Amino acid sequence: MSLAPVVRDDFSAPFFEASAEGRLLLRFSPSSGAWSEPSAMVCSVSQAADLEWREASGRGHLVSWTIKPGRPRDDQPAQDTVIGIVETDEGPWLTLLLPDADVAALAVGAAVEVRFVRPEGSEHLPVGRLGG
Amino acid sequence: MTAAIAGLGMTEMGKIYGRTATQFAVEAISRAAEDAGLTLADIDGLYVNPGVKNDTDLRLQSTLQMRDTRLLATIQGFGSSAGQMVQYAAMAIDAGMAEVVACVYADAPLKEGKRAGAAYPGQARAMEGVGSLPFAAGLKAAPERYAVAARRHMERYGTTSEQLGAVAVAARQWAAMNPAAQMREPMTLEDHQSSRMIADPLRLLDCCLVSNGAVAVIVTSAERAATLRQPPVHVWGWGQGHPGYVNRRDSEFGLVTGAARSGADALKMAGVGVDEIDVRELYDCFTYTTLITLEDYGFCAKGEGGDFVASGAIAPGGSHPTNTGGGELSSFYMWGMTPLSEAVIQARGQGGERQVPQHDLVMVSGNGGVLDFHSTLVLSPHPKTR
Numbered sequence: 001m002s003l004a005p006v007v008r009d010d011f012s013a014p015f016f017e018a019s020a021e022g023r024l025l026l027r028f029s030p031s032s033g034a035w036s037e038p039s040a041m042v043c044s045v046s047q048a049a050d051l052e053w054r055e056a057s058g059r060g061h062l063v064s065w066t067i068k069p070g071r072p073r074d075d076q077p078a079q080d081t082v083i084g085i086v087e088t089d090e091g092p093w094l095t096l097l098l099p100d101a102d103v104a105a106l107a108v109g110a111a112v113e114v115r116f117v118r119p120e121g122s123e124h125l126p127v128g129r130l131g132g
Numbered sequence: 133m134t135a136a137i138a139g140l141g142m143t144e145m146g147k148i149y150g151r152t153a154t155q156f157a158v159e160a161i162s163r164a165a166e167d168a169g170l171t172l173a174d175i176d177g178l179y180v181n182p183g184v185k186n187d188t189d190l191r192l193q194s195t196l197q198m199r200d201t202r203l204l205a206t207i208q209g210f211g212s213s214a215g216q217m218v219q220y221a222a223m224a225i226d227a228g229m230a231e232v233v234a235c236v237y238a239d240a241p242l243k244e245g246k247r248a249g250a251a252y253p254g255q256a257r258a259m260e261g262v263g264s265l266p267f268a269a270g271l272k273a274a275p276e277r278y279a280v281a282a283r284r285h286m287e288r289y290g291t292t293s294e295q296l297g298a299v300a301v302a303a304r305q306w307a308a309m310n311p312a313a314q315m316r317e318p319m320t321l322e323d324h325q326s327s328r329m330i331a332d333p334l335r336l337l338d339c340c341l342v343s344n345g346a347v348a349v350i351v352t353s354a355e356r357a358a359t360l361r362q363p364p365v366h367v368w369g370w371g372q373g374h375p376g377y378v379n380r381r382d383s384e385f386g387l388v389t390g391a392a393r394s395g396a397d398a399l400k401m402a403g404v405g406v407d408e409i410d411v412r413e414l415y416d417c418f419t420y421t422t423l424i425t426l427e428d429y430g431f432c433a434k435g436e437g438g439d440f441v442a443s444g445a446i447a448p449g450g451s452h453p454t455n456t457g458g459g460e461l462s463s464f465y466m467w468g469m470t471p472l473s474e475a476v477i478q479a480r481g482q483g484g485e486r487q488v489p490q491h492d493l494v495m496v497s498g499n500g501g502v503l504d505f506h507s508t509l510v511l512s513p514h515p516k517t518r
Contacts, residue, residue: 002270003268003269003270004259004264004267004268004270005259005268006259006260006261006264006265006268007259007260007261008260008261009260009261011261011262012260012261012262015262035380036378036380037379037380038262038265039261039262039263039265044378044379044380045380063284064280064281064283064284064287064386065280065283066271066276066279066280066283066331066332066333067329067331067332068270068276068331068332069328069329069330069332081270083269083270083271083276083280085280085284087380087381091380091381092379092380092381093379093380093381093383094265094379095265095266095269095271096269097268097269097270107287108284108287108288122268125265125268125269126265127269
């Protein structure tokens with residue numbers, strides 16, 4: 001697994017506070033009723049500026065993916081990295097590392113559950129688990 | 133609309149070390165002016181497009197000792213910049229702002245002794261905040277970001293790696309006839325299939341080259357161009373399409389690009405149908421980009437790009453000659469100047485061994501970001517009649 005560390009800024013503080021508790025927050029517009037990705041500044045449907053953090057289900061399905069071949073290091077065998085585009089049940093897409101994913105199970109529509117891990121020197125970051 | 137491309141200047145390209153982007157740019161502009169039969173003093177407009185290293189800009193004017201310039205800007209539309217510069221030059225000339233506009237792309241990302249991949253380490257984004265999450269997950273450099281787009285197309289339409297390979301093989305067949313191409317040795321589909329995986333489904337031979345160098349064109353009025361040294365290449369139509377992909381349920385990312393809007397607008401302005409296009413010069417940062425641009429321009433139906441390229445249509449001798457210089461995959465990587473320069477060569481009829489006999493209408497694409505930004509030109513050796 002090769003998640004790079006991420007630190008919080010003022011905007012993302014609520015997101016990472018929730019991540020530490022195992023909860024996924026997305027952006028939500030009360031005026032449009034639509035959800036947007038975590039980095040959204042305005043609503044992805046109406047462009048309204050009234051976005052607020054709201055807890056999401058943490059469930060979704062796979063839209064696409066790539067597999068980056070690993071390189072063997074010392075006596076460690078190469079481990080491929082699987083990265084997925086996951087459509088949450090609420091609609092927004094997340095780019096998630098899929099640690100230990102069974103490559104044979106990668107398929108459009110495959111169920112994914114969001115989990116959280118904490119790389120060294122990082123906030124808790126979302127990852128995806130196939131079949132969740 | 134009265135603009136024409138009157139000059140083309142190309143430096144040596146590829147693993148050319150020890151020179152800055154600005155030095156390459158000066159040479160390319162000087163060559164373009166000379167090609168047109170003009171001098172640097174004739175140029176009264178300048179658009180500068182720096183590449184990924186972003187180390188040249190509109191201060192190139194003073195480097196060139198240009199005075200009383202009437203039009204000057206750095207243009208940054210990433211891979212769509214070349215087409216954009218020609219469009220803005222054409223409009224400025226039509227508006228009377230300038231008479232002779234030089235448009236240049238220059239970059240020098242390769243360093244001696246370092247791998248090409250090191251030239252593009254990915255987005256140097258600070259790992260702070262939720263905007264960093266895709267990068268932290270590993271979606272960093274262009275290959276993996278295009279890989280998820282290509283995978284989506286494959287899953288939706290059944291596009292295969294072998295079909296992507298057909299794009300690479302066709303580009304190499306064209307490159308073999310281009311003395312300026314970096315990669316001219318024969319390539320087979322087996323070579324493509326056995327090349328190492330970079331980011332599944334994209335293999336090494338699905339990826340473009342990385343090159344140092346510069347390319348410039350001179351844009352002027354059709355009337356002025358007719359008096360100059362080279363046969364004019366008339367700008368018949370243009371368009372841009374920037375889809376603004378939103379990361380949510382209804383996104384067409386990977387399935388439809390800005391080429392759909394941009395191409396339709398350009399053909400409409402030119403007053404021609406897609407079936408009338410003789411030559412295609414398409415931005416091919418990856419094999420998949422060629423394939424989806426062919427679909428979005430309408431050379432084949434959506435989802436049938438794989439069968440289309442595998443039929444041999446785009447290769448030498450095929451029904452739809454495409455990327456006749458070898459493209460970014462096999463010739464050289466100068467962003468949108470790769471397809472634009474070959475379009476000028478083909479429109480003039482100066483393609484030598486690789487010249488397409490019928491070259492009355494040439495369609496040129498530029499693509500930037502991860503299919504985020506698109507520009508199109510329709511060019512012709514004939515004055516616009518429609």
